[in-house]
Every structure is written in structure tokens, then in C-alpha cells.
Amino acid sequence: MMTDQKTLPVYDVERIRADFPILATQVRGKPLVYFDNAASSQKPRQVLDVERAVYETSYANVHRGVHYLSEKATSAYEAARETVRAWLNAASEREIVFTRGTTEGLNLVAYTWGRANLKPGDEILITHLEHHSNIVPWQIVAEQTGARLMVVPVTDTGEVDQDAFDRMIAGGRVKIMAVAHVSNALGTILPLQRMIDAAHAAGAIAVIDGAQALPHMRVDVRALDADFYAVSSHKAYGPTGFGVLYGKLPLLEAMPPWQGGGDMIETVSFEKTTYAPPPAKFEAGTPHIVGAIAFAAALDYLAAVGVEAVAAHEHDLTVYAHERLREINRLKIVGEAREKAGVVSFAIDGIHPHDIGTILDQQGIAVRTGHHCTQPLMARFGLPATARASFGMYNTRAEVDALVDGLRKVVKFMG
Missing domain, CATH: 3.90.1150.10 (Aspartate Aminotransferase, domain 1)
Structure with a gap:
């Protein structure tokens, strides 16, 4: 222990x-004794005040308007992206994709990178510790592409069986390793650095469910060398309905969009549409504007503590x-x-x-x-x-x- x-x-x-x-x-x-933080954490007054202030004083749609409120909201919204970038130590704001949460981030990777790159006989490697949101998307994509879902067993203490992992990752067929940083059910902290290094040595990308890690430890995506890292705001003292997917820029640039609509395009005609570069390519439609700004406030609060x-x-x-x-x-x-x-x-x-x-x-x-x-x-x-x-x-x-x-x-x- x-x-x-x-x-x-x-x-x-x-x-x-x-x-x-x-x-x-x-x-x-x-x-009240609140011991349900792994499901969703409570919110400090500093976050609640930011949410209220945005709605009361500076709310408007972002990216589209030239009027004062739109420009003010856009500035705060994109400042939130920089706050998240700095928190995760990503190399660029372009690597920070805003989502509805960890689940959407994992689905985004599965349905874009996975569909575009997996073929029959390829393997997707997960562990027995995973949340359903890091199981089901890979099952769906495996069915669609002919890839196989492989599961690393866990020991009686709730730890990843490292010998089994080493054998499975070295088999030469793994193209995606998708694992939690921290188990939501048991609290196990996975040996993530070792696992990511092994995945890369085997030619696989590393997709990380970071929902349970972000509120509890320092996360440095560059030090980890994670290819993708997904988090949720509501686990980390921020609002529900908002999350972030970090992705290495070359991977994001090569991936197709997974939703179409406003704000993710450069030009649209009936003959052809061209897409905006990341992260906009993956952010179709009106976003959760206040969620982004309030999440940044939550990260600021966590940093202050x-x-x-x-x-x-x-x-x-x-x-x-x-x-x-x-x-x-x-x-x-x-x-x-x-x-x-x-x-x-x-x-x-x-x-x-x-x-x-x-x-x-x-x-x-x-x-x-x-x-x-x-x-x-x-x-x-x-x-x-x-x-x-x-x-x-x-x-x-x-x-x-x-x-x-x-x-x-x-x-x-x-x-």
C-alpha cells in the first residue's frame, strides 16, 4: 500500500x-460529508462568481462578432485556452481542443484517428481498469475497422499486470494504447510514463483518460509524451458539460473532422468545404463559452491552493x-x-x-x-x-x- x-x-x-x-x-x-468527488467535485465561490459575472456582464457568442460583447467574450474564451495549455504544459494553444468532457475527447480520437488509421488485424490495447468511456468507443471502432480490442489484466491489488502488459505491447500489432491515468473505481495510479514509453517503442500512439488525474496531481503532457490526453472540467472544481482534449499538433492536423458546422470551416460552397486548422477543426458549433472561462477559473483556484x-x-x-x-x-x-x-x-x-x-x-x-x-x-x-x-x-x-x-x-x- x-x-x-x-x-x-x-x-x-x-x-x-x-x-x-x-x-x-x-x-x-x-x-454534509461529500465523498463523491470522483463522480463530480463541488465548486468554489470563485468559480461560481466567474460564471455569474460572464452571464451578467460580458456574455455573447464568440469568434463571429465585431461588437464589444462578442470581442470581450472571445478574448476571455481564448484566454481560457491558454490557461489550459499552460496547466498541461502543451507546446501550443492549437493542441488544446475544447470538448464536452473526457468522454467526448476519447470518442473524438477513436472516431477520427482510429477510423483513419486502423485496419484488420491491428490491436487496441486497454486495461481491465478502464471506465466504460474508454472501452465502448474502442469496441465500436474495432467493429468498424476489423481491429481487435486487447485487455491487460490487473492483479488482486488492483494494479496493472506489468508482465502481461509487456508481452501484449511487444506483440507488434498494437496501434493504439488507451489507458486511464488514474482508476476512477479503485484510485490506482497507473505507471503511465513506463507504459507510454513502451507504446511508442512498439509504434503505437498513447491515448490517456486523465479525468481522475487532473484534480489530484500535476499533469505535464510533454514530460509524459502523451499523444492525446482527455480531461473533464467537473472533476476539477469546474462546471459540467466542458472538457479538453490535448493532442499533439501533427496528429490533430492529419485527422479528419468528426462534426461539421459553423466555426470549424474556412470556406463552404455546395461543391467543396475546406476546414479550419486545429483546434477549430474539431470545435463545430457554438461552444460552451462560460464553461471554458469558468474552467480556467477553477484551474486558477487549484493553482492558488x-x-x-x-x-x-x-x-x-x-x-x-x-x-x-x-x-x-x-x-x-x-x-x-x-x-x-x-x-x-x-x-x-x-x-x-x-x-x-x-x-x-x-x-x-x-x-x-x-x-x-x-x-x-x-x-x-x-x-x-x-x-x-x-x-x-x-x-x-x-x-x-x-x-x-x-x-x-x-x-x-x-x-
Whole structure:
């Protein structure tokens, strides 16, 4: 498991909590304990204020107008692209494609690069840890192109089987490796650098689902040498309905568009259409303007707190939660990888996870129960579902204690 950290940086979690209005909510007469951050994180006042201000003072459609509001909105919208570029350390703003979220980013790569480059006998390599959004698009494209979907197994601790990965990537047929940076169901941090290097050595491109990594660690796409890296705003304290796909510029330039409409064209006639260069080529239609600007505000907020400090705080919570949860009779932690982000999945023998979640909800504690859009992974562990507590920058050890107390009540009530 993880190594405990004896000292943590100064981290004023109460000051941070004061920035999140929803944390003052009472649920069924109890203080809200929000442990569903892997599904979607809460939003600080700084992000909410930006959203409101844009709608109240500077909203207009972007890229098309010469009037004041359009120019102001366009400036803020494109400034957000630069904020994201800097956060990911991409080489150019042209490598930052705005999407509706990680799912759309992965689908974009599958339906453009995948359809254009895969042929019968080629292989797409994923792992048993993947979210459905990093399984289903590749299944569809494999069916359309004759490629095969190959799955790297995981160990009993929820880690990628590295020996199996090495054998499969070295087979000479893998053209796309598509893997999560962090497992949404177990919190496993994959050895991404090693896997990307191996993929490139085998002649494959590396497509990364970064939805669960962005809020919890520093992401440098150039240091990783990722070919594509997809993220979602709502996992990282920003609004829903907005995301980003990073792609290396030569790849984006070579890919066909996947949607047609306004803003992604240079010229249109009934005889022929020519497309704008990336990223516009992949951004058809009126975008989520306020989503982009608010996501930039969320990244600014995360930067002000310090992503390294957030990572250390969440690591402490994860280690502490593992220690405390082991006190619960019949509770089994599912996934004890050596490197984990702030996710703890667990099951209690004889009690369905939905019952766990329902009883905890009566105590104001929000956890996620179900298969977490990872049905193959649940099947690997012989479980229909788990309960999952996932941490954000505003969670505390006292809240972990409340979870443990709540689970004791679950066991007592359910017998």
C-alpha cells in the first residue's frame, strides 16, 4: 500500500472549505460529508462568481462578432485556452481542443484517428481498469475497422499486470494504447510514463483518460509524451458539460473532422468545404463559452491552493481512511495498489453496497455505490458493485471519522 507521509505542508483546509458554499448544507439534519468527488467535485465561490459575472456582464457568442460583447467574450474564451495549455504544459494553444468532457475527447480520437488509421488485424490495447468511456468507443471502432480490442489484466491489488502488459505491447500489432491515468473505481495510479514509453517503442500512439488525474496531481503532457490526453472540467472544481482534449499538433492536423458546422470551416460552397486548422477543426458549433472561462477559473483556484499541497492532503486522507476502514467488521477494501489517488472502494460482507449508501445518506454522508461505469472490473473482483469514498481538496480526517462511525451503524443495523 501507500507509504504514510510523516509531515505535510501547511494546508488550511478550513479556509478552503469556506470557499465552497455547498459544504454548509445540512442533509437530513446532519452536516454534509461529500465523498463523491470522483463522480463530480463541488465548486468554489470563485468559480461560481466567474460564471455569474460572464452571464451578467460580458456574455455573447464568440469568434463571429465585431461588437464589444462578442470581442470581450472571445478574448476571455481564448484566454481560457491558454490557461489550459499552460496547466498541461502543451507546446501550443492549437493542441488544446475544447470538448464536452473526457468522454467526448476519447470518442473524438477513436472516431477520427482510429477510423483513419486502423485496419484488420491491428490491436487496441486497454486495461481491465478502464471506465466504460474508454472501452465502448474502442469496441465500436474495432467493429468498424476489423481491429481487435486487447485487455491487460490487473492483479488482486488492483494494479496493472506489468508482465502481461509487456508481452501484449511487444506483440507488434498494437496501434493504439488507451489507458486511464488514474482508476476512477479503485484510485490506482497507473505507471503511465513506463507504459507510454513502451507504446511508442512498439509504434503505437498513447491515448490517456486523465479525468481522475487532473484534480489530484500535476499533469505535464510533454514530460509524459502523451499523444492525446482527455480531461473533464467537473472533476476539477469546474462546471459540467466542458472538457479538453490535448493532442499533439501533427496528429490533430492529419485527422479528419468528426462534426461539421459553423466555426470549424474556412470556406463552404455546395461543391467543396475546406476546414479550419486545429483546434477549430474539431470545435463545430457554438461552444460552451462560460464553461471554458469558468474552467480556467477553477484551474486558477487549484493553482492558488497548490496542486502539490492538494495531492499531499488527499494522500494523507487516503492513508488515514485505509487505516480506519480496516476497523470495520467484515469490510474489505477493493484495490490496494502501492500508488493510489484519493479513492477508496470497499464492500461489507453480507450487505449490498446500495444499502450502505442509503444508510450513510441518512447520516448526511454522500458516497457512490454501484459499478462506477467499470462493470468488467467489478466482474474481475467477483462483485456486482462497491461503495466508493473519493476525496477532494476540502475533505478532512474528521469526515473520515464520520464515515467510519456511519459504517459501524450500517453493520449494526443490517446485522
